[in-house]
Amino acid sequence: MSVPTPLVVLFYVWLLVSVGILIYRIATRNSRRATIVRADDTDRAHRVDWGPPPGPSPADGPPLVPHPAPPTPPVTPAPSPASVAPARRTDLPPATTLIEALAGITMPCDLLPLTSVEGRVLGERELLLVTSGYQPEDVGEAFASALEALGYAITPMGPVTVMATRGPDRITVVLHERPHDELSGKRSAFPTTSPGDVVLELRL
Numbered sequence: 001m002s003v004p005t006p007l008v009v010l011f012y013v014w015l016l017v018s019v020g021i022l023i024y025r026i027a028t029r030n031s032r033r034a035t036i037v038r039a040d041d042t043d044r045a046h047r048v049d050w051g052p053p054p055g056p057s058p059a060d061g062p063p064l065v066p067h068p069a070p071p072t073p074p075v076t077p078a079p080s081p082a083s084v085a086p087a088r089r090t091d092l093p094p095a096t097t098l099i100e101a102l103a104g105i106t107m108p109c110d111l112l113p114l115t116s117v118e119g120r121v122l123g124e125r126e127l128l129l130v131t132s133g134y135q136p137e138d139v140g141e142a143f144a145s146a147l148e149a150l151g152y153a154i155t156p157m158g159p160v161t162v163m164a165t166r167g168p169d170r171i172t173v174v175l176h177e178r179p180h181d182e183l184s185g186k187r188s189a190f191p192t193t194s195p196g197d198v199v200l201e202l203r204l
Contacts, residue, residue, distance in 0.1 A: 094168035097124040098204045101169050105150055108142035109134045114199060118191045119184070125204040128190075132197045136177040139198045143173065174201040 095101035107129070114128035122128065131139060144154045144162060152164040152171070160175040176182060176199040179190035190199055 092167045092169070095204065098127045098171070098202055099124070101166075101171060101204055102127075102150070102202075105146050108146050109139045109198075111139070111143070111200065114190070114192070116192050119187060127202040129200040129202070130179075130190075130193060130197055132194065134198060136175055136198050139200065140173075140175045143200060147171070147173075169204065172203045174203075175199075176201060 109131050110133075111129040111131045114130040115122075117128065129143075140160075140162075144164075147164045148154060150166065152166040152169075155163045155165065157163050157172070160177065162173050164171040164173060176190070178195075179193045179197055179199040180188075180195050182189040190197075193199060
C-alpha cells in the first residue's frame with residue numbers, strides 16, 4: 001500500500017523542524033554556558049578580599065622594635081688650674097724645726113730672714129722675716145697664699161695673727177705692721193728695723 005504524497009511531505013517538514021529546534025537548543029545552551037563562564041571570570045577579577053593582611057610567619061621571628069638611642073652623658077668641663085686647690089698632706093711626720101716645716105716655700109714680697117735681734121735669741125722653732133716697700137696687708141695675704149701652696153690650711157686667730165695647719169704641724173704667724181715703733185718692755189722689739197719695714201714672726 002502506498003503512502004500518500006502529502007503525508008510524506010509533512011513528515012519531512014516535521015523532521016526538519018525538529019532537527020532545527022534541536023540544533024537551536026544546543027547552540028543556545030552553549031552560549032549560556034560561555035556567558036556564565038565569562039561572568040564568573042569578571043566577578044572573580046573584581047572581587048575584593050576584605051580579610052586582614054597576612055601577618056609575619058613564625059619563621060620570620062618577632063617584629064623588630066626600634067630601640068631609642070642611649071642618652072649622651074653631660075660633659076663636665078675640666079677645672080682650670082687656677083681653681084684646683086693644692087692637696088694637703090696629712091701623712092707627713094711632724095717637723096722638728098721651722099725651716100723643715102717651711103721646706104719648698106717661695107717667699108713673696110722679698111721677705112728675708114731677720115737674724116739679728118737685740119736682746120733675743122731665736123730657736124730652731126722660731127723665725128723672723130722682714131721686708132720693706134710693701135703694704136702690711138699685702139705681705140700678710142701673700143705669705144698666707146705661699147703657705148697654702150705647701151698644703152697648709154689658714155685659720156685667722158686675730159687682727160694680725162693666723163694659724164697655719166698641715167697634719168701635725170701648726171705654725172703661728174704674727175704680722176708686725178710697724179716693727180720699728182714696737183717696744184719690748186722699755187726697749188725696741190726690733191731695733192734693727194727701719195720705718196716702713198714689715199716683719200712676720202713665725203713660731204712652730
